[in-house]
Amino acid sequence: MRIELVKRKERSQFMALFSPLIAVGMTVLAAGIIFAVTGHNPLEALYKFFIEPLTQQWSLEATINKATPLILIGCGLAVCYLSNNWNIGAEGQFVVGALFGSILPVLFPSFENVATLPLMLIFGAVGGALWALIPAVLKTRFNTNEILTSLMLVYVASLILDYLVRGPWRDPDGYNFPESRIFSDAATLPDVFGGLMSLSTPITILIAVILAVVLAKTLKGFEIRVMGESPRAGGFAGFSAKGLTLFSFALAGGLAGLAGTMEVSGGLNQLLPVISPGYGFTAIIVAFLGRLNPIAIIVAGFVLALSYIGGEGVQSAMGVSNKIASVIQGLLLFFVLACDTLILYRVRMVSRRVSAAEVSHV
Amino acid sequence: MGDDVEETTLSEENGTMIQQRRSGQDTLLDARGLTKRFGDILANDKVDLVINKGEIHALLGENGAGKSTLVKMFYGSLEPDGGEINWQGNNVDIGNPAAARELGIGMVFQHFSLFEALTVVENIALALPNPGNMTALAERIQAVSREYGLPLNPGDIVADLPVGIRQRIEIVRCLLQEPQLIIMDEPTSVLTPQEADQLFLTLQRLAEEGCAVLYISHRLEEVKRICHHATILRHGQVVRECDPTKETPASLASMMVGADVASVSAAEQKPDIGETRLGLHNLSARAATPFATALNGISLDLRAGEVVAIAGVAGNGQGELFDAISGEMPVAPEMIKLDGTPCGTKSITWRRKREAAFVPEERLGHGAVPGLKLSQNIVLTRHATGDRLVGAGFVSTTQAGLLEKRIKQAFDVRMSHDDPEARSLSGGNLQKFVVGRELDRNPGVLIVNQPTWGVDAGAAALIRQALIDLARSGSAVLVISQDLDEIFEIADRIAVISRGYLSAAEPASDMTRERVGLLMAGEAENQGEMADAH
Incomplete structure (x- = not known):
């Protein structure tokens, strides 16, 4: 008896939309079992993990603030991954974006007017895009592996940030603490909706919606999907693989850089040696959890942000290790990928022994 | 030879062939009521087939008629859902290709499975259950290949060899196992006419020695030329059996299709040559x-x-x-x-x-994206050719759908439901679509x-x-x-x-x-x- 995966001839549109919900349901079920096995009341723990963060103002704010950069970076990465460009370096693009965005408030603190904030955001996006273009150009010119180069540039970016904050960009009035000067009001993203969220959240949602339309309805979106699935057919259609590599890296880097600038401008209000709890890497999970669809990525970003806050919640209230958050994130990713597999393949039981080599031979 | 045994007879009243049981003492393989189902599709529906010793037996049918399914059941790589296979009078259950080879059934595939970086003898050794000593094997290869007029140099690297020689390797590999039945799937599709002639001589030689050949081909000329008997499949059923030497390619074609095939007319009209x-x-x-x-x-x-x-x-x-x-x-x-x-x-x-318009050889993955719907595959080649498929950067789904319907009708593209993904179409239908997509532009x-x-x-x-x-x-x-x-x-x-x-x-x-x-x-x-x- 053997189990085989047989490719389905066509994918079910309905199941493609429904499968993340099944995955979330199964994650909740598995999480409940884990809580029960470790000797906690599963219903209480599930409530504290998944529901309670949404019931209190402070934890809801925290969830939204954590979700925002995840969504924005995840959207950019989705474009990369859809077009078969494996950008793993969003964390570095986030950091370099934050550095570029901080040029005005740190080096020109007296430049305070209505143009300050828009210019910072543009600088941030350009910085992230330039940083992302390094692996893209290396790939198109020298055929290097973009996974390695984009990942390695993360550490370069982090070290540059560290150097600047401890050295030339250190706050002159900061008692030698490794941090930049505090941004002025003109360089600070305002809060909206009664302080529930920073302006960065509506900007992020707007960008996600625009990207969703671009991907679903425009020729550029068509090009991205075709190149991802079948580069040969994309070339036949007249699309340029190199051009798309540059485009998708620049877009993903630009969005990550924008997220970086909005994080330092709207949240931290200054540069610190470390400005990201790994947003750029977590956003990879967000992108896949959202099935590389910007609208679904909004939801996925919230789910992952929720798991961070919920993990802290069950730790403080019930003494559950906060590693449970990572376990649940992992379970979620596992179930999503499993559901995806079943959309593309169906399971067949084979009672007879036929070696795989022979089957593929025919 | 198959012709000597009880033959199919022509019933004068209606002009159709009715098969008598051709099985007799010379029968090698006698399949009865073989049935294979894939989901909703009945790929083989109670297929009866008799192959006699020393017979070159053609298996004809359109794409999707069930030829490959049938031979895969003989070769043990598919399991029948119903029916039985008798091999030399004994009911057998061919569990896998190794079992088929043990019985004496060999197969030469349409697409070769050779390692280009290895030599001829190394490739053959890889496929044999007990290759033994390489020098001895090389000698056996030379002996067999000389005997059957298929000259091979065991030390040659496969990458250096033309396709015709590569096919020889596959055939020799098959012959080394001394099969009694060789299944060949479109063997001449990659050969020059001269190479094909050489292959026919080998097949005739094998048949004279009593080895049977089950021969799948779309080339009806050659079927008429070398085959002793033909079985024609349509929609998974045996519709006719005949003696191809007494038929014409056109009559064979119409049996396969079930209707007269429109003959293509080029010569009548002289081309009017321009710039x-x-x-x-x-x-x-x-x-x-x-x-x-x-x-x-x-x-x-x-x-x-x-x-x-x-x-x-x-x-x-x-x-x-x-x-x-x-x-x-x-x-x-x-x-x-x-x-x-x-x-x-x-x-x-x-x-x-x-x-200018282009239709590449490879339909799936070059001419069309497998996971995209047909209407979107139209956008693939026509987004810039003034078909109003793209306006202000946006793709018009409506216009793509209209074109898809037009092409579907003009070129008789058959599909199970409206606007399916390209991968779900059969090869012939997808080809009609990718050709039609360009011709529709005129x-x-x-x-x-x-x-x-x-x-x-x-x-x-x-x-x-x-x-x-x-x-x-x-x-x-x-x-x-x-x-x-x-x-x-x-x-x-x-x-x-x-x-x-x-x-x-x-x-x-x-x-x-x-x-x-x-x-x-x-x-x-x-x-x-x-x-x-x-």
């Missing part, structure tokens, strides 16, 4: 990979109103030539001219905007590589007629094909490509199969080199 639309001038390109073919000084003028066909055995530069003409592989500007404008470096989109210049590869007789006739009609309406059509029947059917002029050299295009009426065969086997190369020298 040169596509000019190739000393087109050369280096091989991009070790397994690619370099193009060497190819020149050709393709004029409005004519069909020019390029014959040649697979892998002689057809793909590279197509990519250069389409613009997927840039070459020097002057090497390719569209209506006199140098365009060797221009994009495929630029060329499409100037009335292009001024059409380049098509292997227009009817793996397509059944009915669809092939439809596509060929459409190509001729396009040329007669004033367009220039270039057909790259391995199928000589097709080439002689539709071409006004014929050129031959061999190792990246192209012979001069000569009027089809002056060409013979023998001459094309000689050009295929390397004569084109010499001619091309001479042209190069000038």
Whole structure:
């Protein structure tokens, strides 16, 4: 008896939309079992993990603030991954974006007017895009592996940030603490909706919606999907693989850089040696959890942000290790990928022994 | 021989063949009521088939008629859902290909499974259960290959060998196991006429020794020539059995299709030749990979109103030539001219905007994206050609849907439901779609590589007629094909490509199969080199 995966001839549109919900349901079920096995009341723990963060103002704010950069970076990465460009370096693009965005408030603190904030955001996006273009150009010119180069540039970016904050960009009035000067009001993203969220959240949602339309309805979106699935057919259609590599890296880097600038401008209000709890890497999970669809990525970003806050919640209230958050994130990713597999393949039981080599031979 | 046993008889009243039980003491394989179901589709429906010793037995049918399914059950790689297989009088359960080989059933595949970096003897050793000593095996290979007129040098590296020799390796590998039944799936589709003749001699030799051959082919001429008996499948059922030597290719084709196949008419109407639309001038390109073919000084003028066909055995530069003409592989500007404008470096989109259209050999993954719907696959090649598919950067789903319906109707593309993903279409239907997608534009210049590869007789006739009609309406059509029947059917002029050299295009009426065969086997190369020298 053997189990085989047989490719389905066509994918079910309905199941493609429904499968993340099944995955979330199964994650909740598995999480409940884990809580029960470790000797906690599963219903209480599930409530504290998944529901309670949404019931209190402070934890809801925290969830939204954590979700925002995840969504924005995840959207950019989705474009990369859809077009078969494996950008793993969003964390570095986030950091370099934050550095570029901080040029005005740190080096020109007296430049305070209505143009300050828009210019910072543009600088941030350009910085992230330039940083992302390094692996893209290396790939198109020298055929290097973009996974390695984009990942390695993360550490370069982090070290540059560290150097600047401890050295030339250190706050002159900061008692030698490794941090930049505090941004002025003109360089600070305002809060909206009664302080529930920073302006960065509506900007992020707007960008996600625009990207969703671009991907679903425009020729550029068509090009991205075709190149991802079948580069040969994309070339036949007249699309340029190199051009798309540059485009998708620049877009993903630009969005990550924008997220970086909005994080330092709207949240931290200054540069610190470390400005990201790994947003750029977590956003990879967000992108896949959202099935590389910007609208679904909004939801996925919230789910992952929720798991961070919920993990802290069950730790403080019930003494559950906060590693449970990572376990649940992992379970979620596992179930999503499993559901995806079943959309593309169906399971067949084979009672007879036929070696795989022979089957593929025919 | 099969003919000596109880024969099929012709019932005079209605003119149809009725099969008597052909099984007798010489029966090798007797399959009864074989049934195989894939989901909703009955691939084989109570198929009866008898193969006698020493018989070359043709298995005919359109694509999707169930031929491959049937032979896979004989070879043990598929399990029947019903029915039984009797081998030399004993009921057997062929569990896997190894069991089939033990019984004495061998198979030569259409697509070779050889490791290019290894030698002939190494490849054969890999496929044998007990290869034993390599030197001894090499001697056995030489003995067997000499005996059957299939000369092989066991020490040769496969990558250096032409396709015909590679097929020999597969056949010798099969013969080493002393099979009593050899199943061959489209063996001549990759051979020159001369290589095919050589293969036929081998098959006849095998048959004389009592070995049976189950022969799958779309080439009805050769079936008539070498096969003793034919079984015709349609929609998974045996519809007819006959003696192919007493039939004509046309009658065989109509049995397969179940209706008369419209004969393609090219010759009646003289082409009305116009201006040169596509000019190739000393087109050369280096091989991009070790397994690619370099193009060497190819020149050709393709004029409005004519069909020019390029014959040649697979892998002689057809793909590279197509990519250069389409613009997927840039070459020097002057090497390719569209209506006199140098365009060797221009994009495929630029060329499409100037009335050129292209149909590549590979339908899935090159001509169409497998996971996209047909309507979206129309956008693939027509987004820039003024079909109102794209407005202000947005793709019009409505317009794509309209075009999809139009192409579906005009080219009889059959699908299980409306606008399916390209991957779910059968090969023949998808080919009708990708050809139809370009013909629907009414292009001024059409380049098509292997227009009817793996397509059944009915669809092939439809596509060929459409190509001729396009040329007669004033367009220039270039057909790259391995199928000589097709080439002689539709071409006004014929050129031959061999190792990246192209012979001069000569009027089809002056060409013979023998001459094309000689050009295929390397004569084109010499001619091309001479042209190069000038």
